[in-house]
Structure formats: structure tokens, C-alpha cells
Amino acid sequence: MENKKTALYSLHKKNGAKFVPFAGYEMPIQYTDGIISEHKFTREKAGIFDVSHMGQLFIKGTNKLEDDLEKIFPTDLKNILINQSKYSFLMNENGGIHDDLIITKLKNGFNIVLNAACKNTDFDLLKELLNNKYEMDLKDNFSLIAIQGPEAVKILEKITNGVSNLKFMSGNNFNYSGDNIYITRSGYTGEDGFEISIKNELAEEFVEKLIKQGGKLIGLGARDTLRLEAGLCLYGHDMDINKSPVEANLKWAISKNRINSGGFIGYEKIKLQIEKGVKKLRVGIQPEGKIIAREKTAIFSEDNKNIGEITSGTFGPSVKAPVAMGYIDNSFAKINTKIFLEVRGKKHPANITNLPFYKKNYVKGVNK
Template sequence: METKKTSLFNLHQKYGAKFVEFADYQMPIQYKDGIIQEHKFTRSNSGIFDVSHMGQLFIFGDDNLTEDLENIFPIDLKKLNLNQSKYSFLMNKEGGIYDDLIITKIQKGYLIILNAACKNQDYKIIEEKLEKKYAMNLDESLSLIAIQGPDAKNVLEKIIPNSNKLRFMNGDKFYFKETEIYITRSGYTGEDGFEISIKNEKVEKFVELLIENGSKLIGLGARDTLRLEAGLCLYGNDIDQKTSPIEANLKWAISKSRIEDNYPGSSIIKNQIQKGVKKLRVGIKPETRVIARGDTKIFNGESKEIGKITSGTFGPSVDCSIAMGYVDNIYSSLNTKIFLEIRGKKIPASICNLPFYKKNYAKGGTNV
């Protein structure tokens, strides 16, 4: 299959992007400044991320749609207000995760943001579960960009007045040059920020205005270091079809009111909540600067293998090596000493709290 380009491809080139192939798309891994500078700029100012490769799935329907979607997603959709967003999962019948996603109640239906590598399969699974009763559109005419960081609200406000009134995990319709756009206050960096869904033909002009107002394009490389410092999962690394939300320590995302209900994997999830799990996702801090990449084996003090790293990098804002992975539950408590096998050596490390980097999300309105 030929790799696809997003509508910002030319702009990425103009700003000196190095490209990588990601989920069939040519995506910028970094620009001229490099990953560390891009990471720090996002934390101190604001960064723009092209996430147009992600799926924007619209499903239209009435109260029956809400009812049917509750049979798919383990969240209380009836309580979701118009323009409110929630993090959730598409799960298999074993409680494993097909994809993690953000679902937003919009007028006449829902908007679901899906991972690029999963979006086509997700569409098929959801279409089948909904028995083709509703209009569904994985909209390729829309781009998706994120602006993240402490200055994101000020930069965006100059272009889209009143966008800074949005509350965290809430969205609304706005207008950019007579075109309707949809903005949610959300993100994947541990910073305050927004995601903007906008017509492909308008996105380049929009991003150029963000840059003129002081923001900078940031590549997938820094997106990964930012999300890992924030303790957020990357689908395919930290969660997949063989891990459940409970094992992934994401129980908070399953609505309490839904635990007794039916959805794919519900009996396994309920059982795991009541009886506990064998393995658990944890934060891991190596004692040296060595990087513990994905698939690094984890051992206890007696050289018994107890788990595996799923993501590891250098955290530019915390200035140390950081990782996360799964360990046998008995080794998951804070400060437990473990060993990581890297290039034949056992590197001491310990279980630590997530996130590695903490910042308060904005509440929106007058609190901003």
C-alpha cells in the first residue's frame, strides 16, 4: 500500500521535518530543533501536533444509538452531556483492548477519535456490533491537530475567540474563516491544550496562524516523550488485545455504574476488579541514565523474570530515564526494587508513581 500524506505534509517539509512511516502515513518524527528542544518548548510555551492520521468516526442516531453504544463501551453514555468527552476502550470478549479512544457527544450522535493503526478495523467492529443500523462516517475530509502547552489557550484564543472558555474534556463548534470547526479541550502531553477538527483545505492556513502567534510544530518523537512523562499509554506498546483495562491500571475509565452491565469482556473485567489481576502496568525508574526500551525483561532480586517493559525513553523535563511496563502484581507496589536486563547487564530500577511529570489541567472559564 502506498503511504498516505496528511494535508500538512508540505508545511512539515517547509519546517524541515524528518519523516517516518507510521500506520501507513508519512508523519514528521521531528523538525530542525530536535526532540528534546521540541519537548521542552511544548512544556514551556506551546506545540502543534499533526494528528490527522487518527480516525474521526461520526455515528449518527437517537437514544437507541446511546443504548447500543453502551453495549460496546464500558462507560455511562446516558450521563454524557452534549459536547462532553470521555476516554474509553473498544474491547474484545476476553477484555483485551482493540483500541483506546475518546468519545464525544455531539448533536445528533457521537464523535469517536481512534488510533491511526486501528481505525479501519475499529470501524468494521463497531459497524458489525451496531448491525449497520446507524449512519457511520470515518471522515477523511477532516484534519485533526492538537495544540498543547501552557500558552496553548492564549495562542488559540487569538485565532478562535472564546475557545479558552472550554472546560477540560469538553468541546464545542467554532468558526474559522466561515468554516465550522470542532474544538475539544484535551490532549496527550500532560499539558493543558486543545484538539481541533478542521476541513483539510483549511488546516494549513490555520496552523500557519498558530505558528505566527508563537507556537511551533512538534513531531511524533516529542509526542512520545511527552506522553510517557505524563504516564499515558501508547496503543500497541502499553496496551493491546492481550491486556485488559484493569491490568493496564486504567480502571478509572470504566464507569462504576456499568460494572454489572454487559459489554464485550464485561464478565472478565468484573472478575478482575473483584479478585485482582496477575500483572499490572506500573511506572519504572532505572537507577542510571540507561534507556529501557520496549521488550526489556524485568527481574526480581533472585533473577526470576517478573515482567516486561512496554515503553521507555529519556524524559527531557524530568531529566532521567523513564519507563513503564507490566510486572507480576506482587511486585507492583511503590519503590519495589527490580532489575532490567539491558545488553546483558542487570540494571537496578524501582517501581514508581505515574505520571513522572505532573501538571494541573486547566478547568476552563474563569479558572484559566
């Protein structure tokens, strides 16, 4: 089957993109500048990412839909405001993660941003869980563009006036040359930034304007190093159907009142794990030397017991050192615990560390 192309494909090509197949799409892994310079440009200025391969699921409905979605997701959807976004999970009964996602409450429904590789199965599963009661649209006719970095707000403000008023993890409708676009202040890089949902026909010209204002297209390669430095999980690697949000060290994303009230899929398992603890836990791992420990690298204790596995690892261009995360036996999960990583047959020392590796005191938006 041929891979799909996003509406920005020719613009990527024009900008010297190197393409890779990703979740059924031809996506730019990098442009002519290369991953490290793209990474740094995002941290210092503003990177533009085509994330149109991700699912933008709109479910139409009001109060009844809120009730039904709360039977699925561990998130307080009733008390969040319209245009507020929440990080959440689609789980199975065992607390295993089908997908991690962002839900935004709208006036007439909910918008859910899904991982590209999961979006079609998520759609089918949600349709079934909602008993086919609601109008659901996986909006293929919309592109999703992220702009991330300290200059993102300044650049985007020039094109869509008013975005600087958005608070982190909230969105709104904006007018763009007579059309409506929806923008949220969010992202996947550890930087301040925005995600813009825009009609396919307008996407290319919109991105060209962002470039003209000082943004630069950034590929999936740098997106991965940026998110890893920011301590953010990549679905299918740092989390999957065999791991729960508690094991993934993401219990902060489960609303407190939902843990008390229950009634969502996986509730019993999650409650048990929160009360009794978990056997394995996702942690940040900092190798002591320069060795890069990649996915599937075995983790050992000082007395040579196999205690876990790396799920993501690379060189962090901003921290200028190797960075990794992985799952480890809970008794070794304490910060500064010394561990060993087996790379090419040799064991290399590393330490459990706090996430994120890279932290910025970015503006969380302003109230006006």
C-alpha cells in the first residue's frame, strides 16, 4: 500500500526534506539543516512541525456525550472549561494504554488528537464504546501544524492576532483570511508553542507565512530528540497496551476526582496501582559517559540483576549528553540510583534522574 502524503508534502520537498514512512505516511525526518540544528533552532527560535498525520477526531454532542466520555476516559471532562485541553488515555480494562491523547472541550462536542498509528483503531473502538450514538469525524480534510519555541508566540501572533492570550493547554477559534482555524497552546517539545488545525487547502500558504515570519520547518527526527529531552512519552515505545498510566509515571494526568468516583475503563486496576504501588515504573536515565543507550537496551543493578529496559534513548542536543528513559523495577526507581546499561555487550554506568532532562521557564500564557 502506498503511503499517504499530507497537504504539506510538496512544501516539505521544496525545503529539502528527507522522507521516511511513518504510520502510513510519507513524513519528513529532517530537512537540509539536519536534526541537531533543527533541534537547536526550535529551542532558540521557533520550529514548525507538520503533524497532520495525527488524528483529529471530532465527536459531536453535549452533556450526554460528557457522561459517556467519562465512562471511557479517566479525565474530569465535566468540570473543565470550554476550550480547555487535557492529556488523557484510552485504556483497556487492565489499565493498558491503547493510546495517549489530548482532549479539548468545545461548545458542541470534543476534539481528540490521536497518535497517527492508532487513530483508525481508536476511532473504531470509540465508536463501539459510544454505541454509535454520536456523530464522529476523523477530520482528514484538516491539517495539523505545530509551531514550537520561544519565538512561536511572536510569529503566530502576526498571522493570527490574539493567540498570545491563550493559556497553556487551552484553545480557541481564530479568523484566518475569512476561514475559521482552531489553535491550542500546547506541544510536544518542552517549549511554549501552539498547534493549529487548519483546512488542507490553506495549510501550505499558512506555513509559508510562518516561515516568512521567522519559523523553520523541523522534521520528525528533531521532534523526537526534543520530546525526549522534555521527558515526554512516545506511544508504542515508552507506553503501550502492556503498560498503564501509573506505570508510565503519568498518574498526574488522571483527574483526582475521577480516582475517587471511578467509572472509567481500567478504573479498578488504576486505583489498585495507585494504592498499592506498581512493580515497574518509567524513569529518566542519564548515562554517565557518552554511550547512547537505545530502545531495548537491558538495564542491570549494581549486583548484576536484570532490572529493566530502555524504551527511548538518544543524544540530547540541548543537554549535550545522552538521555534515555525506560521501565525499571520499582525498588530501583529512586532518583540517583546507580544502574548499568548493556550496550554492545558491555555494561556502562548510568543514574536514575528526574525528568525532564531539559526544562525551560516558559511563559504559561497570560490572563486577560
